[in-house]
Amino acid sequence: MKEDVVIRTVTRMIVPFIQLFGLYVILHGASSAGGGFQGGVIFASAFILYGIAFGITEARKRIYEKITTVAASLGVYIFAGIGLLAILFGGNFLGYSALPLPLPGPEIRGLMAEFVEIGIGITVMAVMTSIFYDMASKEEVE
Amino acid sequence: MIWEFNFAMFLFLVICAIAAITVRNLLSAVVIFAAYSLIMAVLWAEMNAVDVAFTEAAVGAGITTVLFIAVVSRTTRRSKD
Numbered sequence: 001m002k003e004d005v006v007i008r009t010v011t012r013m014i015v016p017f018i019q020l021f022g023l024y025v026i027l028h029g030a031s032s033a034g035g036g037f038q039g040g041v042i043f044a045s046a047f048i049l050y051g052i053a054f055g056i057t058e059a060r061k062r063i064y065e066k067i068t069t070v071a072a073s074l075g076v077y078i079f080a081g082i083g084l085l086a087i088l089f090g091g092n093f094l095g096y097s098a099l100p101l102p103l104p105g106p107e108i109r110g111l112m113a114e115f116v117e118i119g120i121g122i123t124v125m126a127v128m129t130s131i132f133y134d135m136a137s138k139e140e141v142e
Numbered sequence: 143m144i145w146e147f148n149f150a151m152f153l154f155l156v157i158c159a160i161a162a163i164t165v166r167n168l169l170s171a172v173v174i175f176a177a178y179s180l181i182m183a184v185l186w187a188e189m190n191a192v193d194v195a196f197t198e199a200a201v202g203a204g205i206t207t208v209l210f211i212a213v214v215s216r217t218t219r220r221s222k223d
Binding site: 025033034035037038041042044045048052128131132135136138 | 192193196197200201204205208209212213215216
């Protein structure tokens with residue numbers, strides 16, 4: 001299967017579109033169907049498709065396991081950071097309208113909701129890719 | 143809400159659920175489970191729960207199938223019990 005030129009070419013062509021669709025789902029999560037979790041899963045499925053078509057070792061060269069570990073923590077930090085920032089300015093946890101930005105209230109809420117969705121998306125993408133690496137790799141990793 | 147469509151989908155759902163737990167070949171069970179997830183996503187979308195349908199289609203029919211296939215390829219393909 002590794003030598004099959006059709007699978008490799010189609011994968012190489014379709015992966016950017018899957019990633020673009022994942023980003024679209026993440027960024028339009030607040031206003032329509034979708035959200036950080038679904039977009040992150042779609043984004044991770046692009047890496048999983050790459051790993052299936054080219055092999056795990058080739059996929060590990062594209063996105064390192066160190067990067068997935070760091071990204072999984074980074075998304076949680078973005079989420080908790082925005083929530084605690086609102087507490088710092090005297091609001092509730094994730095009470096976006098307390099943030100002192102020069103914008104009307106609904107716009108601040110929309111903007112910060114997008115940042116929280118991006119954080120969720122980063123974490124879900126990293127964790128899904130990491131689970132796939134652990135499940136599909138044959139060798140024992142300590 | 144078309145009740146004939148709903149009834150047919152529920153029938154397929156029950157058939158897929160029973161087949162997924164009775165079939166001996168675990169790889170077939172995984173594929174039947176993906177079909178179950180797809181029918182479930184159609185049902186969610188038909189019940190106006192688009193967000194849940196999206197999640198079911200992405201996670202249930204996509205990621206879980208890949209992870210199950212990875213697990214089957216690392217363990218046995220036949221069910222013992």
